[in-house]
Amino acid sequence: MTAEPPAIVRAQRLTRTAFAPFGDVIETEGAEQRLINGGTTTRFHDLARVDVAVEDGRPLISIFRGQPFALPVEIRMMERHPFGSQAFVPLQKTPFLVVVAPDEDGRPGTPLAFLVDDGRGVNYARNVWHHPLLSLERVGDFLVVDRGGAQSNLEEANYPRPYAVIGA
Numbered sequence: 355m356t357a358e359p360p361a362i363v364r365a366q367r368l369t370r371t372a373f374a375p376f377g378d379v380i381e382t383e384g385a386e387q388r389l390i391n392g393g394t395t396t397r398f399h400d401l402a403r404v405d406v407a408v409e410d411g412r413p414l415i416s417i418f419r420g421q422p423f424a425l426p427v428e429i430r431m432m433e434r435h436p437f438g439s440q441a442f443v444p445l446q447k448t449p450f451l452v453v454v455a456p457d458e459d460g461r462p463g464t465p466l467a468f469l470v471d472d473g474r475g476v477n478y479a480r481n482v483w484h485h486p487l488l489s490l491e492r493v494g495d496f497l498v499v500d501r502g503g504a505q506s507n508l509e510e511a512n513y514p515r516p517y518a519v520i521g522a
Contacts, residue, residue, distance in 0.1 A: 360428055360518035365451060365467040367522065368476070373468060376454040376482045378402040380443055380475035402477035404499055405439040411503040418442070418496045420450070420489030429453055429517040432462035432483040433510045438501025442487065443475030448494030452476050453485035453519060461511050467519040483511070 366372065370379045378401070385398040404413050432455055444450060449471035455462035462483035470476070475496075478484050487496065501507050 358515055360516040361464075363429070363453075363465050363467050363517045363519045365425070365469040365519055365522055368452065368468040368470045368474065372466075373452075373454075373476065375456070376484070377439065377479040378441075378477040380441060380477055402441050403439065403479075404441070404477075405480045406501045406503070407437045407480055410505065411438055411501045411507075414498075414500050414502040416498045416500070417445070418487055418498050420448075420487040420494045420496060422492050422494070423451070423488050423490055425451075425490070426518040426520045427451060427488055429465055429485055429513065429519060431510055431512045432465070432485055433508060434462075434481050434483045435478070435501065435507045436481050436509060437503065437505055437507045439477055439480050440484075440500040441475060441477035441498065443497045444470075444473060445495040445497055447471070447473045448492060448496075449490040450494060450496075451485075451488040451490055451519060453488065454478070455483040457481070457483060462513070465517050465519075469522065
């Protein structure tokens with residue numbers, strides 16, 4: 355029996371409006387600016403909501419080094435973090451793919467894909483289904499802010515049929 359081909363998901367450009375149901379776009383454009391440190395530094399204030407949800411949680415700052423992928427990318431599983439948000443900010447202008455899905459009765463629904471190639475980051479809201487890091491073209495380092503604590507903050511789910519993400 356031949357395996358069913360993957361369903362196609364076309365990646366779109368990341369916008370605040372399109373991504374809003376899944377979290378925050380981390381960018382300086384339109385952000386509140388504060389001049390600090392005696393006028394030598396501009397602070398782009400409060401770019402994403404860090405959510406650690408439970409009392410024993412605490413924010414973690416890590417660096418993830420993502421191996422490169424090339425389009426099309428096959429999506430077979432998704433993950434979510436029930437007790438906290440998770441932010442990814444590229445440390446170079448490394449293009450990456452953001453794949454999210456609405457929740458459908460405790461499982462990930464049909465994915466949406468966003469291409470990010472301009473240095474912006476994303477903050478997945480707590481409990482949002484998303485694919486693990488997908489750096490494109492080259493190895494990419496990402497500053498990651500998420501939740502640490504005694505409770506496991508990871509849930510994974512496999513799709514019965516894969517999706518293939520293609521370019522715009």
